Amino acid sequence: MIVCALGYGYLTHFVFKRICALGIKGIGVTSKNIKNKEFTNIIFLNRDKIKEALTYSTHLLITAPPDDKGCFIFNKFSSEILASNIKSLIYISSTGVYGNHNGDWVDENSLLNAKSQFDRIRIKSEKQWKTFCKKNNLNLNIVRISGIYGPQRIIKFNKKKLDVIIKKNHYFSRIHILDAARLISKIIIENFNNEIWNLADDFPSTRELFLLEAIEIKNIKNFARIEFEEYEATLSDRAKKFWHNNKRVSNFKVKKYFEYRFIFPNYKSGIKNLKEYL
DSSP states (O other), rough: EEEEEEEHHHHHHHHHHHHHTTHHHHHHHSSSOOOOOTTTEEEEEEEEHHHHHHHHOSSEOOOOOBTTTTTTHHHHHHHHHHHHOOHHHHHHHHEEBBBBBBEEOOOOOSBBBBBBBHHHHHHHHHHHHHHHHHHTOOOEEEEEEEEEEETTBBBBOOOEEEEEEEEEEEEEEEEEEEHHHHEEEEHHHHHHOEEEEEEEOOBBBBBHHHHHHHHHHHHHHOEEEEEHHHHHOOOOOHHHHHHOOEEOOOOOHHHHHHHHOOOSSSHHHHHTTTTGOO
């Protein structure tokens, strides 16, 4: 098995640490200069070597973000994928495709109610891969991932003052990077086909509660509570879509299929683990 990651970054780094420890070969395509001292079975290629990387690979992990035409990888490299030995694709999407459900629970069969152009492009990308893989008899797994947090990626505390935004009964779902990497590794190795997977922990919460937990652990004194209505005017269109989508993401499917127990089932245990990284 040779897994090629297009859009190699934070998530793929942790996925590769798991699967390459099992002897699977990993090819990371990135514009960054990465020095790998951990595994001899991981190589890194520049983005201008994508066609070469596809030639070598049997599995494709796509984390590259879409553009306004859908999935950039699909639109530019679908012919090369067909000509390669790739038989299985894992497309990393977002739970943003569900849009707003007024705080209700969503699962993999829920209505895709996205209104934001950014989320609708994700839906378009999913459809591109579904049609392509069905037509060409390729395995496809779509992973709809919630907000990822983990070492060096939780919240920036180097600002002079931290703003805690208050919007009551507005839920966000999230997942610790170690749980996300374990689950994606299972999806790759166990070779499921034509499946959609939500990745989220057990405990959706407001952004306020999440930040207050980090504030307590870090013993931060300089922070302010701000009502969302006051904060909204400062947001970009991309940032607004997170606040306009209110839903709780169910992880029932991954727990059932993989008999999976989360390392960090909620943000409280996850943030405590990250105390030294905050």
